Amino acid sequence: MRFDDWLHPTPKGLYCPPGDFYIDPVKPVARALITHGHADHARPGHTSVLASQQTLDIMALRYGEGHAEHTQDIAYGVQQTIGDVSVSFHPAGHVLGSAQIAVNYKGKRIVASGDYKRADDPTCLSFEPVPCDVFITEATFALPVFRHPDDRQEIQKLLTSVAQFPERAHLVGAYALGKAQRVIALLREAGYDETIFIHGAMQKLCDYYQSQGVDLGPLAPATLEKGKKGNFAGAIVVGPPSAFADKWARRFPDPIAAFASGWMQVRQRAKQRGVELPLILSDHCDWDELLATIREIDPEEVWITHGREDALTRWCELNNYTARPLSLVGYEEEAE
Amino acid sequence: MRAFSHLLDRLILTPQRNGKLRLLKDYFTTTPDPERGLALAVITGQLNLPSAKPAMLRDLIQSRMDPVLFALSYDYVGDLAETISLAWPEKASPDLPNSDLHLSDIVETLVKTSRRETPALVEAWLDRSDSSVRYALLKLLTGGLRVGVSARLAKTALAQLGEHDVDEIEEIWHGLEPPYETLFAWVEGTGPRPENDNPAPFRPAMLAHPIQDDDFTKLDAGDFGAEFKWDGIRVQASAGLALDGTLKRALYSRTGEDIARAFPDLMEALDADMTIDGELLVLIEGRVQPFNVLQQRLNRKTVSAKMMRAYPAHIRAYDLLVEKGTDLRAQPFSERRKRLEQAVASLATSRIDISPLVNFDTWDAVAAARQTPADHGAGVDADAVEGLMLKRWDSAYVPGRPKGPWFKWKRDPLSVDAVLMYAQRGHGKRSSFYSDYTFGVWRDEELVPVGKAYFGFTDDELKEIDRFVRNNTINRFGPVREVTHSQEVGLVLEVAFEGLNRSTRHKSGVAMRFPRIARLRWDKPPAEADRLESLEALLPREDRV
Ligand SMILES: [Zn+2]
Ligand SMILES: [Zn+2]
Numbered sequence: 089m090r091f092d093d094w095l096h097p098t099p100k101g102l103y104c105p106p107g108d109f110y111i112d113p114v115k116p117v118a119r120a121l122i123t124h125g126h127a128d129h130a131r132p133g134h135t136s137v138l139a140s141q142q143t144l145d146i147m148a149l150r151y152g153e154g155h156a157e158h159t160q161d162i163a164y165g166v167q168q169t170i171g172d173v174s175v176s177f178h179p180a181g182h183v184l185g186s187a188q189i190a191v192n193y194k195g196k197r198i199v200a201s202g203d204y205k206r207a208d209d210p211t212c213l214s215f216e217p218v219p220c221d222v223f224i225t226e227a228t229f230a231l232p233v234f235r236h237p238d239d240r241q242e243i244q245k246l247l248t249s250v251a252q253f254p255e256r257a258h259l260v261g262a263y264a265l266g267k268a269q270r271v272i273a274l275l276r277e278a279g280y281d282e283t284i285f286i287h288g289a290m291q292k293l294c295d296y297y298q299s300q301g302v303d304l305g306p307l308a309p310a311t312l313e314k315g316k317k318g319n320f321a322g323a324i325v326v327g328p329p330s331a332f333a334d335k336w337a338r339r340f341p342d343p344i345a346a347f348a349s350g351w352m353q354v355r356q357r358a359k360q361r362g363v364e365l366p367l368i369l370s371d372h373c374d375w376d377e378l379l380a381t382i383r384e385i386d387p388e389e390v391w392i393t394h395g396r397e398d399a400l401t402r403w404c405e406l407n408n409y410t411a412r413p414l415s416l417v418g419y420e421e422e423a424e
Numbered sequence: 425m426r427a428f429s430h431l432l433d434r435l436i437l438t439p440q441r442n443g444k445l446r447l448l449k450d451y452f453t454t455t456p457d458p459e460r461g462l463a464l465a466v467i468t469g470q471l472n473l474p475s476a477k478p479a480m481l482r483d484l485i486q487s488r489m490d491p492v493l494f495a496l497s498y499d500y501v502g503d504l505a506e507t508i509s510l511a512w513p514e515k516a517s518p519d520l521p522n523s524d525l526h527l528s529d530i531v532e533t534l535v536k537t538s539r540r541e542t543p544a545l546v547e548a549w550l551d552r553s554d555s556s557v558r559y560a561l562l563k564l565l566t567g568g569l570r571v572g573v574s575a576r577l578a579k580t581a582l583a584q585l586g587e588h589d590v591d592e593i594e595e596i597w598h599g600l601e602p603p604y605e606t607l608f609a610w611v612e613g614t615g616p617r618p619e620n621d622n623p624a625p626f627r628p629a630m631l632a633h634p635i636q637d638d639d640f641t642k643l644d645a646g647d648f649g650a651e652f653k654w655d656g657i658r659v660q661a662s663a664g665l666a667l668d669g670t671l672k673r674a675l676y677s678r679t680g681e682d683i684a685r686a687f688p689d690l691m692e693a694l695d696a697d698m699t700i701d702g703e704l705l706v707l708i709e710g711r712v713q714p715f716n717v718l719q720q721r722l723n724r725k726t727v728s729a730k731m732m733r734a735y736p737a738h739i740r741a742y743d744l745l746v747e748k749g750t751d752l753r754a755q756p757f758s759e760r761r762k763r764l765e766q767a768v769a770s771l772a773t774s775r776i777d778i779s780p781l782v783n784f785d786t787w788d789a790v791a792a793a794r795q796t797p798a799d800h801g802a803g804v805d806a807d808a809v810e811g812l813m814l815k816r817w818d819s820a821y822v823p824g825r826p827k828g829p830w831f832k833w834k835r836d837p838l839s840v841d842a843v844l845m846y847a848q849r850g851h852g853k854r855s856s857f858y859s860d861y862t863f864g865v866w867r868d869e870e871l872v873p874v875g876k877a878y879f880g881f882t883d884d885e886l887k888e889i890d891r892f893v894r895n896n897t898i899n900r901f902g903p904v905r906e907v908t909h910s911q912e913v914g915l916v917l918e919v920a921f922e923g924l925n926r927s928t929r930h931k932s933g934v935a936m937r938f939p940r941i942a943r944l945r946w947d948k949p950p951a952e953a954d955r956l957e958s959l960e961a962l963l964p965r966e967d968r969v
Pocket of ligand 1 (some may be wrong): 124126129182204
């Protein structure tokens, strides 16, 4: 039988008929298997959800305990039978609790990797390659121009700028789940032990990371006591990118806008967003990592989901991999 | 090169002047000679290394990667140098030198390399660099480096390394060559002030601001002198005594380029120890010729006797900077003007004369002179009057464009000097030429497009622009080419138009009616093109903000 018969895209998401479940569905469904806590992959309103404990915790933090009628956690590497298939979860190296989902059926295996990266990340477990027949890969940064530099070198850029402009606040835009904590953890690794100020929207997730053993050092809310603009001179403030455009950002003295994102690789993109200090830090694979992963896993087929599907499909053709763009909808290209 | 490329990366994204100054200063402080001096030369446009054409770079990258993947990448990034810098697949070879590439290596090697060997050389450099260095390198080699830093700003940063004023740097700048080691030593207090031993040196020119309506209410007409501004090329004619007592002479463009060799007729006339600021014109039988006649004498390395007879060059003097070894620039204009009149009168030539003062006691009288120059001293040459210069009687002659002492009041206010940014192929008869031009003016350190023009130029001018476009393309977007438009390199177009409105459709916020190319200003560096403020001042009053 064709792989397609037991796992295929539908408008609600990737569906597995013999197990009667969806992976990362974008609409409410009866049974959802969820790779990680980013909002475009983990949505509220499903009847039952199977995910890693950390992903379930993160969903509860974001949507409240009642986000699904029924939840069940699954440890990495454990096989669980659902209908006629068995599934297992494996670290994806994307954010805390992120997993690839392996689906086994009649001696064949498809791995849906969700979002993943190969670079080291002090805030989550590293990606584990799982041998499989079909590998479903994301393609967020699947263009040869995306080659993420060493993350420590990027953090050094931030620290250099803080030393160079000690009278100004450095506002670092970073997505609230994963990127923010990674930026903070990398700053700590680099020996920065000052208090780091965070936007209110990040408090709960940072607390949660700390409770899971990720050391983020001293954090404080980036709130302002009246008339004390100078408080943030020389400080590092981390907030969601969306907050930087609004009034919130105006409380800081002559701020330098930094943004931690894989998109910052392209100068024009940084310029358009008014970013002064781009930090090329991504929780996705860059081009080289995508190719290395496909070569390492060496699947029979590569299925390509959200992102730059055209370039990766082309590369697969040139390198004799059967490739197929899945054209799943509902995943935001911009989200990290 | 690593530190330099990081500096460029930061400068490109730093909007604030003070931020840029800090970045430059820190770079100059932490980078050794001669690297920092070469970097200064690159930023100030004194070091041009155009040795790679876009086609060559395309060939290089396509020998390394699939053309389809390259096309997808280029399409996404939109800038050739940046695409290549990011996508360049390094050869994972252990014998590649890992050391940092230096600007000095690049400069020295390029001089000794033939055109045929250049691609291999560039390829080797790309292999030993990271993407940031590759970007800087490719921009350097294609001449498309734009970091939003004017030469003046870079010199200001340099001055701030010590307790110097930027004008002190301007003063000696033109006698110096990259990598400026003596200059750095002087600003850092470890060496003497570099002496300019040229007896006829260039003195940085003083420029005027366009006058605004409300300036008149704030200014007292009695404080100002007015003279006609002639429609030619602003020059500085400099003559001084060498140590052996001979008179050395030079003729400089306003940016300090010595153009004396093309004007032996004028140089002969400049037979006294003095430095004059004036307008280069062609006079035939005492009458000032239109600009396109003058153009016959421009952009030439040498000149024939026939040419000199047909188009006799002339200087109409505005100001006297030095006389008999005495620097007059700190003196008030009233004093300099008096001495200028005597100095010019003492010359045994008719090739150098003086721009007459306009008599007035009210601003209304100045306005009348601007309206009808023929009746106010310009006589038969009224057509060659571009406008009026208003100079404070007490103003010293200082380099740059200080606010307040000098104003210019153009006769036809509906024209601007803009910089060519993009060109597109025309239609029909013109489809083989780049004939649709998008031009911009300065806002802070950046050019913003203000309009498009399709006509106004002659067939010869069309060919000249087309050649410029083809030789200076830095990007292509379908039928459109982006051309080099830095502070130092680019083509200045004098654009005339019928009117101006506010527009939300344009980034600049203004839209021109019926813009046309009135003239090509090869003589003008892009940095001296008009600023957006001068355009905004021409908006109908209710449209101003
Ligand atoms: Zn994600
Ligand atoms: Zn995703």
